Amino acid sequence: MSVPNAMQLQEAGIQLLKLDIGGDSLLDINYNEGVLKIPPLVIQDWSEIVLSNILVLEKFHYLNVSCVKDFVAFMLMLVDTDKDMDLLINKGIIEDRIGKSSTIAALLNKVGQEVFIYIPSYYFYDTSKGLNTYCSVTRNKWKATFKRDYCSTPWIIASTAAAVILLILTFLSTIAAFLAL
Numbered sequence: 001m002s003v004p005n006a007m008q009l010q011e012a013g014i015q016l017l018k019l020d021i022g023g024d025s026l027l028d029i030n031y032n033e034g035v036l037k038i039p040p041l042v043i044q045d046w047s048e049i050v051l052s053n054i055l056v057l058e059k060f061h062y063l064n065v066s067c068v069k070d071f072v073a074f075m076l077m078l079v080d081t082d083k084d085m086d087l088l089i090n091k092g093i094i095e096d097r098i099g100k101s102s103t104i105a106a107l108l109n110k111v112g113q114e115v116f117i118y119i120p121s122y123y124f125y126d127t128s129k130g131l132n133t134y135c136s137v138t139r140n141k142w143k144a145t146f147k148r149d150y151c152s153t154p155w156i157i158a159s160t161a162a163a164v165i166l167l168i169l170t171f172l173s174t175i176a177a178f179l180a181l
Contacts, residue, residue: 002077002128002132003074003077003078003128003131003132004077004131004132004135005077005078005079005080005081005084006078006079006080006084006085006087006088007080007081007083007084007087008135009036009078009131009135010087010144011141011144011145012134012135012140012141012144013034013134013140013141013143013144013147014031014034014035014036014131014134014135015034015035015036016036016038016087016088016091016093017035017036017037017038017091017093018037018038018039018040018091018092018093019037019038019039019040025039026039026041026071027067027071027123029071029074029124029127030127031127031130031131034134034140036127036131038088038093040092040093040094040095041075041093041094041095042095042097043094043095043096043097043098043104043107044097044098045097045098047107048107048110048111051068051072051111052111054068055068055069055072055111055115064121066118066121066122066123067123069115070117070122070123070124071123071124072108072111072112072115073112073115073116073117074124074127074128075108075112076108076109076112076115077128079105079108081105082101082102082105084105085101085102085104085105086101089101089104
């Protein structure tokens, strides 16, 4: 089970939002109708050590629990390039206290080297399935592209509306000319 990276999700029309929480779990990632809400993840100098230690503890002590492993795997799927990391940082989903997005991507990749997903117990299975289903619908991609390219500013909306009106008027005048013959 894989998930498209953050840029692909945005291009498919999925809104990536920071989930405002008050001390709740990082596992409160939720997806509903084109909106993916992710709790903020603070990355600091010591984050690699802490995540690695938690993963080892979970692997050897809590054999039937894989929440942190599944979270790391999910975040690794979201971050494929530096652009993905920059997008997540700009959305406030990842709080960068290191200084470089490439360093954070390298940190996640290093921590997640031996992370694999066991589908029957994957914590984010329903979320991943919903994201994949949404991204596989071509209409959603077209709608997102239209919004991004033709509705991003009021001036673009006005010029697009004027172009559509001119096309309709041209079509009507062509029909009127044929009817007049």
